[in-house]
Amino acid sequence: MSTPTTAARTPLRVRPVLMYHSISASTAPDPHRLRVHPDRLDRHLRRLRRLGLRGVGLTELLRAQERGEAGRLVALTFDDGYTDFLEHAAPLLQRHGMTATLYVVAGRMDGANDWDSGPRLPIMGADQVRAVAAAGHEVGSHTMTHARLAGADPATLTAEVTGSRRVLQDVLQAEVAGFCYPYGAYDTAAADAVAAAGYDNGCVIGDYSPGDRFTVPRCYVSPQDTAAHLVARMARHQLLQRGR
Template sequence: MTGGRSRLPLPPVLMYHSISPSAEPDPHALRVHPARLDRHLGLLRRLGLRGVPLTELVRAAERGAAAGLVGLTFDDGYTDFLDHAVPVLRRHGMAGTVYAVAGLLGGTNDWDTGPRFRIMDAGQLRAVAAAGQEVGSHTLTHARLAGADPAVLAAEVGESRRVLEDVLQAEVPGFCYPYGSYDDAAADAVRAAGYDNACVTGDYEPGDRVTLPRCYVSPRDTRAHLVARLVRHSVRLRRAVARDAARPAAPVAGAGR
């Protein structure tokens, strides 16, 4: 993994979960209708923006070439991503990152209460990758990582990457913290496992390469809501960068001797 622990300012990164036309109860507000996703992506195009996977966005930002890009992420790796999100993304000439729960491939979201969502199996993940979408890790079991002991972190963070790389026979550069739950030890585990980048939810601190903030998208978000989320990201990022600049510089090791 490249990069350090300083802030990496990025354009907005949108966070979706299930993309499905189902009318079943959705108590956790995870399900966005494919037609709504289509309207969201159509709006991005009209604004002159293109949705890309998070790793592509990070690397474009490092080159100073991220203008006009927006990150698209989809948590949990549900089968409806392949069935409903991929066709919409393809129609708009866009791509995103889907974060799979590596220890539950072919299973369901048994970490959650409420409706059951099917999780993609190995073959479906390979089909997603073949369709030009990025696959990232969302741990082995969708575990909360803040406060986890080192053995749990090593398995949930490191082993999940190995499982997915074995499935895909390709590098898995991205990680996503379930529930946005992380602490310094979890972030260090992500670095140690060799990930290129990792994302949280709406937390803008510290905002480095393995704690990149995202904007949650609600099932009821209209195009106006989406514009507001894009603007809010710019405001929050600008304030975070200003706070960074106002902090005293860290002392240089050995200075004053």
């Protein structure tokens, strides 16, 4: 495994990165608090527009930041690759002139979220993943099986990190630049594996240390978050980064 460059592992100050999962009007049990109603997402995107902000994928945000052009951008990310992204989130993003990163569990395409105890949610197949990319959204990897990578052995890291990138690049016939650690669980070996596999970046959840290019922190968005809550989360994100 190659060693990540010093620049890549230097702490960054990144614009807010928002984390969603399922976008659905379902009233089924939601024990893990993953489901945001489409109307609520619509209100979130409207508030971003009123603030003069535009949602983009995480890789686009990081590259704009390198050019000094990220001042009015926020990153929008959606984990797991649920089919409801195409049904509900993608039309809303298009309406508001925004894009996002969708992190797909590559080994569960055409399957479901069998890694948790909540309701079974369908995951996109290859054609749907290609449709997401064709609509202008970034597709990133969320491992092969939604494995917890902190403490994983080298063989598991290779299968989950490198293997998932290979699968998704074969589906898309394009580079897969972004990676997302399931459960936000990572350690130095996992972050090094993501960098060595050729990804441009990796993201976690609310962990601001080290906060480098392969451990970019994100703001979790809950099912009950109002537009005002969203603004507060973004403000807290900025304060936490200034305090590092």
